[in-house]
Amino acid sequence: MRNIITLTVFIYFSGSVLVHAQIDSTLLRRTNQDTSKLLLNMDAVYNRPFLATNKVPVALGGYVEANWQHLGTDGVTEGHQFQMRRLTLFVASGISRRIKFLSEIEFEDGTKEINIEFASVDIEFHPMFNLRGGVVMNPIGAFNQNHDGPKWEFIDRPVSATEMLPATWSNVGFGLYGKKYNQNWVYAYEFYLTNGFDDQIISNDQNKTFLPATKQNRDRFEESSNGVPLITGKVGLRNKIIGELGLSYMGGVYNKFQDDGLVLDERRRVNTWVVDFNTTLPKIKTYVVTEWAFVKVNVPDTYTQQYGKKQAGGFLDIVQPIIRKNIFGFEKSVLNGVCRFEYVDWNIGKFTETNGNISEDFVSVVPGISWRPTPQTVIRLNYRYNWTTDLLGNPSSKTAGFQFGFSSYF
Amino acid sequence: MKGRLPVLAFACALLLLASCEKFEPIAPNDAAILDGALSGLTEAENFRFQKGDIAFNDEIFTTANGLGPLFVATSCGSCHARDGKGHPFTTLTRFGQIDGNGNLFLNSGGPQLQHRAIPGFTPEQIPSGATSSKIIPPAITGLGFLDAVTDSDILAWADPDDLDGDGISGTANWVELKSYVVPRANSVFQNGKYIARFGQKGAAYDLLQQTAQAYNQDIGITSFFEPFDTYSGVKFDPEISSQAIHDVVFYLKTLKAPLPRSEGEAIKSGKQLFISSGCGKCHRAEMKTGNSFIASLSNKTFYPYTDLLLHDMGTGLDDGYTEGSAKTAEWRTPALWGLGLSKNxxxxxxxxxxxxxxxxxxxxxxxxxxEGNQSRESFTSLSGDEKEKVINFLESL
Incomplete structure (x- = not known):
């Protein structure tokens, strides 16, 4: 896997060098972006600012995120932290008019994590019948497929999307998608079969049911942990005026129930359901995006209630443009007032010993401001305040502090 | 205005950098939490404390690093949240028999029931014929002080034959030492046995034994000290290093003692009523430590409200289970310090x-x-206001 990544990065940079060495930079052009207001979250992977050169069928792009933060928990702080959270590189290629390829490689926290987040070939047979195969982003919720930093006004990604759901969640597999336009409406579907989760979702160092734990499995792009495909499906609906509604499901067997023909356990499923919605309110131009998810996991009754059988949570972002004008010489720059509300119940249920509620909740409020000198770049100042309650429901621990940083496509 | 905007933005940034801590949650009052190191530790001791803290509170056991297959909890912190008393979620069940002939069920999974199992395995059941007792994990603060009390002091408080005729005896729990336990200097040795002091029955000699047994019996982790797997009964390679266990022992020894949270006349009056009701005969207020290799624990006076002795608590609290020389109705006087923080x-x-x-x-x-009859009767005869004062005093500890 590492060799593939190294080779890909090498090809990417080699391509860049060649481009700069041989072609007048004035020939570089931005690819056209769809401004029809009928784009869906599923279009996010291709709705990015790519840079292409004349006659070369490859477009390049990416984004970068860096920030400073000073957070404290119950009087204890780690002080000033400067973080390079992500450097993401895109390579897209129009192989033919109806066959295209896109890859997204992400370096997180320097080179601590290097991931292929997307590397798929799309073949269009009909607008309602496209085949996609390779490393695909499972269409669960809105955030997973539409996660690029420059598209969001907050430095941290939503906890419900990245820790309860496992965004960014990519797997090897194949699937179909299609869209149908009807005046102000667009209808879409996606359906994929991919490799899925493994036993780590209920056996991990978080001490709770934690779907992202599967990402620790370095073999997951090579083989399924149990041979049963993970099913992911989504239907999306957008109206030019009302907004976009998405309903998605992802589920499958997560545990290694047999090995070498020997039965080790019964088949245990994980199921997730997500509803997402986004809209821009007319006149005041307030942008609202929200995603709420429910997770159900078959955890053995004889295991520990530390690992919850049900989880629920989501986030609500409100972005209110305040000023649209020339600031510091950036024409049409936009200053936004923003606020995010997040909630996750990691363990819905009652203790068998006391019949009392199991807690383990997370609540967060993140007000802030964001400034977009251009649509592709965002500079953000957030103030985060979290309340974290443990399994037993003891007094919450509180974390708060300022975060400042930028995210930009390049 | 154009020129002023960057200056203003820069000034705001500087202000934010300088004052950001003021916008963060403040630390709770030291007396309101049990977590925290003993004051006066050296830098090297603070370093060891921190290592133990991480091993105790942050290390989560999974199938990948040795959990189970049979277990009760997945980490030390699961049973002792915030270093305080445990919740029924992690109640421990010990099983054995009513006589003091040693646990006869050690070959049937004793002494502790592991009522949880990793997927694919079946949890343990209490074998037929065994008696059992449920035990809530105790708070773990101030244990270093209790560990440093001398045997001679404990024996001086004991009155096994109730020679003073106050209805309270108080006996030490005499146990045979595990092979890996090294007796303290000046330990009292009698008929091949030593005085134990930890655990609800007071049957664990020291914090090393308590820690190694807890890893093994609670989490299913084998170690150099307790090498037998609780599922198969077979001797396994250590799943945790001896260093990690010693770090946890050091952490337990150097956790601060709970601090009193309230004073004033009403609390003093409550304390007086507590003493006059006879509660202080077992829940002894003051103790002294002997010599300790940790200077902050050496020759200190402290206030745990226990006598580290076993007392017969009557038939209502007789679970029919024994450990060491403790009889079935006997329980080691629990320390009352930190009692008011138990809810947290x-x-x-x-x-x-x-x-x-x-x-x-x-x-x-x-x-x-x-042995607690007389004190209970004294308490019940108090007026409502007096009872409230006693309760408030206990909550202030």
């Missing part, structure tokens, strides 16, 4: 006494029987 580690409720059956301090007092 038990999910906002009290689960008191050895098995958490008492849902309030008053209920816990009323469950006292046997």
């Amino acid at each position: 580690s038990q999910g906002g409720h009290y689960f008191l006494l050895h098995d958490g059956r008492a849902k309030s301090i008053e209920e816990a007092i009323l469950f006292h029987g046997g």
Whole structure:
């Protein structure tokens, strides 16, 4: 896997060098972006600012995120932290008019994590019948497929999307998608079969049911942990005026129930359901995006209630443009007032010993401001305040502090 | 205006950098939490404390690093949230028999029931013929002080034959040492046995034994000290290093003692009523440590409200289970320091006494029987206002 990544990065940079060495930079052009207001979250992977050169069928792009933060928990702080959270590189290629390829490689926290987040070939047979195969982003919720930093006004990604759901969640597999336009409406579907989760979702160092734990499995792009495909499906609906509604499901067997023909356990499923919605309110131009998810996991009754059988949570972002004008010489720059509300119940249920509620909740409020000198770049100042309650429901621990940083496509 | 904007932005940034800590949650009052190191530790001791803290509170056991296959909890911190008393979620069940002939069920999974199992395995059941007792994990603060009390002091408080005729005996729990336990200097040795002091029955000699057994019996982790797998009974390679266990032992020794949270006349009056009711005969207020290799623990006076002795608590609290030389109705006097903070580690409720059956301090007092009869009667004869003063005093500890 590492060799593939190294080779890909090498090809990417080699391509860049060649481009700069041989072609007048004035020939570089931005690819056209769809401004029809009928784009869906599923279009996010291709709705990015790519840079292409004349006659070369490859477009390049990416984004970068860096920030400073000073957070404290119950009087204890780690002080000033400067973080390079992500450097993401895109390579897209129009192989033919109806066959295209896109890859997204992400370096997180320097080179601590290097991931292929997307590397798929799309073949269009009909607008309602496209085949996609390779490393695909499972269409669960809105955030997973539409996660690029420059598209969001907050430095941290939503906890419900990245820790309860496992965004960014990519797997090897194949699937179909299609869209149908009807005046102000667009209808879409996606359906994929991919490799899925493994036993780590209920056996991990978080001490709770934690779907992202599967990402620790370095073999997951090579083989399924149990041979049963993970099913992911989504239907999306957008109206030019009302907004976009998405309903998605992802589920499958997560545990290694047999090995070498020997039965080790019964088949245990994980199921997730997500509803997402986004809209821009007319006149005041307030942008609202929200995603709420429910997770159900078959955890053995004889295991520990530390690992919850049900989880629920989501986030609500409100972005209110305040000023649209020339600031510091950036024409049409936009200053936004923003606020995010997040909630996750990691363990819905009652203790068998006391019949009392199991807690383990997370609540967060993140007000802030964001400034977009251009649509592709965002500079953000957030103030985060979290309340974290443990399994037993003891007094919450509180974390708060300022975060400042930028995210930009390049 | 154009020129002023960057200056203003720069000034705001500087202001933010300089004052950001003021916008962060403040630390709770030191007396309101049990977590925290003993004051006066050296830098090297602070370093060891921190290592133990991480091993105790942050290390989660999974199938990948040795959990189970049979277990009760997945980490030390699961049973002792915030270093305080445990919740019924992690109640421990010990099984054995009513006589003091040593546990006869060690080959049947004893002494502790592991009622949880990793997927694919079946949890343990109490074997037929065994008696059992449920035990709520105790608070773990101030244990270093209790560990450093000399055997001679403990024996001086004992009155096994009730020679003073006050209805309270108090006996030490004499146990044979595990092979890996090294007796303290000046330990009293009698008929091949030593005085143990930790655990609800007071049957663990020291914090090394308590820690190694807890890893093994609670989490299913084998170590150099306790190498037998609780599922198969077979001797396994260590799943945790001896260094990690010693770090946890050091952490337990150097956790600060709970600090009193309230003073004033009403509390003093409550304390007086507590003493005059005879409660202080077992829940002894003051103790002294002997010599310790940790200077902050050496020759100190402290106030745990225990006598580290076993007392017969009557038939109501007789679970029919014994450890060491403790009889079935005998329980080691629990330290009362930190009692008022118990709710903060038990999910906002009290689960008191050895098995958490008492849902309030008053209920816990009323469950006292046997040697605690007289004190219970004295308490019940108090007026409502006086009872409240006693409760407030206990909550202030």
